[in-house]
Amino acid sequence: MIWLARLTCGTVLLLVTGCGIVGLGGEGMEETLGKKQAGERVDQHIEDAVAVLPESVRLERRGNLDSASCDDADDNGPNGRVTVSKKYRLRDLPAEENEEHAAALYEHWTGNGYTVLQDSRPDERYIWVEHEEGSFRMALRESSDVLSLTASSPCVWPDGTPHPD
Known part of the structure; x- marks a missing residue:
């Protein structure tokens, strides 16, 4: 017994x-950050980066979509998560100073916990980085003499809590 x-x-x-x-x-x-918190962190990454540029810079928002599905994510994680991203054109900066601005952002990123994933300079002005804490990514790209800055979150649950299908 x-x-x-x-x-x-x-x-x-x-x-x-x-x-x-x-x-x-x-x-x-x-659990992850929720969509709202991820958006706030994206905004903070943008603000921190823009702070190293001249005060004359003006952000022009590109696109209306803040989040997208992570159902085909490269992290092999579960479906149902989203990524939050924002893209801006950097206006009111003289095109002849674009390389200086790219260098300033590169220095900011490498000095503040970002890993450089790709730096295509001098052939083209494109720098792609990932923050070591939280895996937020940023990119600087030049097109038609205009710089644009993008920041995106890793895949997160919309409300921060897993909800398996």
């Missing part, structure tokens, strides 16, 4: 442990 009680207790313990693992869903099912 004692042996049976131990077996029953062991079985219950294993069932509870098994349910805990299944309930969490494994990789990618942890």
